[in-house]
Amino acid sequence: MKKTTRTFLFSAFFISFLLATPVIIAYSRGYRVDWGNKIILNTGALMVEPRPAPVELFVDGQYHKRSSFLFQNIYVDNLIAKTYLVEAKRDGYFTWSKMLQVAPHLVTEAKNVVLFPSNSTSTLISSGVEFVSTSPGERYAVLAYLSTSSTQDRSPVVEAALYDFESGTQRVIFRGDETLIGYTVQSIEWNNSSTRIFFHFQNANNLNRWIAVDIRDPQLQTIDISAEIAANSAFRQYENEIFKPAIDSVSWQPNNQSSVLFVVRDLISPKDRQLHILASYNLESKILSEPIAYDVSDYEAFGDNAMYISSKLHTLNRVNINARAIDQLTFNPIFGAENIGSTQFVTDRILLAGEEGDKQAMIYNSQTQSFDIIANKITKAVVSSDSKKILLQGKNTISVYWLENVHIQPFRDAGDIEEIIKLPESEVIDSVWFTKDNEHIIFSANSSINVTELDGRDKRNTHTLYGKSADNLIYMGSKDILYFRSEGNFLEMPIK
Numbered sequence: 001m002k003k004t005t006r007t008f009l010f011s012a013f014f015i016s017f018l019l020a021t022p023v024i025i026a027y028s029r030g031y032r033v034d035w036g037n038k039i040i041l042n043t044g045a046l047m048v049e050p051r052p053a054p055v056e057l058f059v060d061g062q063y064h065k066r067s068s069f070l071f072q073n074i075y076v077d078n079l080i081a082k083t084y085l086v087e088a089k090r091d092g093y094f095t096w097s098k099m100l101q102v103a104p105h106l107v108t109e110a111k112n113v114v115l116f117p118s119n120s121t122s123t124l125i126s127s128g129v130e131f132v133s134t135s136p137g138e139r140y141a142v143l144a145y146l147s148t149s150s151t152q153d154r155s156p157v158v159e160a161a162l163y164d165f166e167s168g169t170q171r172v173i174f175r176g177d178e179t180l181i182g183y184t185v186q187s188i189e190w191n192n193s194s195t196r197i198f199f200h201f202q203n204a205n206n207l208n209r210w211i212a213v214d215i216r217d218p219q220l221q222t223i224d225i226s227a228e229i230a231a232n233s234a235f236r237q238y239e240n241e242i243f244k245p246a247i248d249s250v251s252w253q254p255n256n257q258s259s260v261l262f263v264v265r266d267l268i269s270p271k272d273r274q275l276h277i278l279a280s281y282n283l284e285s286k287i288l289s290e291p292i293a294y295d296v297s298d299y300e301a302f303g304d305n306a307m308y309i310s311s312k313l314h315t316l317n318r319v320n321i322n323a324r325a326i327d328q329l330t331f332n333p334i335f336g337a338e339n340i341g342s343t344q345f346v347t348d349r350i351l352l353a354g355e356e357g358d359k360q361a362m363i364y365n366s367q368t369q370s371f372d373i374i375a376n377k378i379t380k381a382v383v384s385s386d387s388k389k390i391l392l393q394g395k396n397t398i399s400v401y402w403l404e405n406v407h408i409q410p411f412r413d414a415g416d417i418e419e420i421i422k423l424p425e426s427e428v429i430d431s432v433w434f435t436k437d438n439e440h441i442i443f444s445a446n447s448s449i450n451v452t453e454l455d456g457r458d459k460r461n462t463h464t465l466y467g468k469s470a471d472n473l474i475y476m477g478s479k480d481i482l483y484f485r486s487e488g489n490f491l492e493m494p495i496k
Contacts, residue, residue, distance in 0.1 A: 042104030045077040050088040050096065050113040052496065058087040086110065094118050099458040109409040112439035116451055116463050122493040125163065125483075126170065129490040132472040132483075133188035133197070140164055140215070141474070141483070142188050142197060143490055147175070155181040158199070160188075162215055163490075165476065165483075173220055174199065174213050183209065191252040196283075198225060198250065198260070210250040212260075212283060225250055225260060229281050234288040242266045242275055253321065254301050258284045261306065261321070263296050276311040280321065293319045293326060300345030309334065309343050316364070316371070318348075329364065334371050346381045350390065361392055361401070374401050374417060380431070384438040385477075391441060393431045396423040398443060400454060410457055420460065421452055429469060435477040442482065444470045449484065451495075465495060 048057055053072045057064045065074050081104045088096040093115040102108050131144035140162055147159040157176035164170065176183075183201035186208075190197050198212040210225040226247045229235060238245045244267045253259040264277040278296040280289040292306070299308035306319050314333035319326045334353070341355040349364035351371075361378045362371040380393040388406075392399045398421040406412035421428070426446040434440035434451065442451050442465070449466035470486040480496035 042081050043078050044081055044102040044104055045107045047075050047107050048110045049073045056089045059084050088113055090115050094463045096461050111408050112437050120493050122491040124489055124491055126490045128488055129485055131185045132485055134474055135190050135194035137194055144185050191257045192254055193257045223283055232288045238264045254303055292324055298343035302348045307345055307348050330369050352381055384433050385435045386438050393428055396427050398431055430471045430473045432473045432475050442475055
């Protein structure tokens with residue numbers, strides 16, 4: 001090959017390289033040419049993670065791709081920067097759709113896309129159920145019923161069965177006697193090991209009784225906790241300090257599966273001189289503890305500590321149950337007034353305070369040693385299973401408060417709060433987290449059970465799962481089954 005030919009070819013390739021390089025770089029950075037309008041456009045991409053596979057993805061009505069069990073995420077590139085209608089579809093499931101903005105050189109993400117079945121049917125587990133309580137590990141549920149007593153007038157009394165979620169079987173674990181006629185179940189509390197429960201009963205005169213059952217005991221012997229404590233010889237120490245002592249606020253001690261905590265209140269003395277003594281009682285050894293603290297209004301135990309509101313100073317205190325060492329965490333009255341209603345601890349730094357059905361949600365600020373109000377008119381608060389946010393249920397609203405920053409789209413900062421659901425013509429009866437991703441909430445209203453997403457870009461996909469009102473919602477993520485009570489029936493319904 002002649003030198004002139006070699007020089008010509010080299011020059012041609014070199015010029016081609018110089019001309020092509022900017023084009024290749026521009027293409028790799030998302031630039032495209034609109035030949036019709038003779039302009040250069042910037043492009044972006046979409047990343048959608050729909051579940052459960054297989055799911056078909058449509059962008060502006062055009063089919064793009066079908067996910068599989070092996071490749072569940074769908075990536076769409078070369079999209080001109082604008083807003084697109086993105087749809088995820090699967091037969092037998094509600095369609096997920098959202099208008100998403102694609103920006104130049106960026107990937108718009110939709111990571112928590114869940115399709116819910118549109119044709120699930122419920123199955124009856126038991127009828128005549130008055131109350132449901134699940135164990136901490138969600139292995140069991142206690143189903144409370146009303147049965148007829150052996151008295152002449154056949155008055156109703158409480159009966160309870162233990163339902164095993166794994167085997168689908170149930171057995172009776174408690175039958176109330178004639179002494180419980182006129183009492184109703186206020187709550188059913190489990191110890192941390194799910195081996196013991198106690199029933200909190202109350203009658204029309206606000207008299208309380210706490211009765212414990214060991215579910216492992218084939219004889220199903222019961223322990224009347226309040227009566228046994230009052231009959232204990234060591235209880236005289238409280239009778240010496242309190243003119244007319246009354247046992248109240250019984251709860252399980254977290255790190256001792258056979259012990260309960262309780263408060264001894266004074267029913268006679270003037271309010272400003274009343275003692276509210278926190279103590280513990282072991283159901284096996286029958287040992288009654290020395291006083292743990294003397295001014296306990298409302299409390300909750302977390303591990304070896306109990307957080308409580310001082311009945312005298314209205315401050316937040318923490319006491320070590322074993323060492324009885326007390327730390328005062330706030331130095332001004334939390335609520336600014338004595339008439340505050342009741343206090344419910346959601347965690348050791350988050351509480352609900354106020355009158356029933358109209359409480360304020362508060363979070364402890366360690367820097368100011370005070371509480372910051374995060375929401376008003378709250379009836380229920382539930383921490384997500386990943387402990388990153390709190391569901392706040394109101395009379396006809398559901399809001400979410402973020403405890404941590406979220407680094408995936410849509411981004412959130414710790415301290416953000418957003419109203420997720422508002423029902424102007426209906427009430428929110430119950431709500432739970434969809435714990436598979438903690439990015440959806442299952443809730444019941446006056447006439448249905450529904451599910452909605454937290455992602456509020458464009459709109460929230462909200463669907464009806466069941467066409468009647470319900471309470472006692474229990475979502476079991478390991479089985480993808482929703483349990484609930486509707487019209488006295490305890491039912492299950494798959495939502496996968």
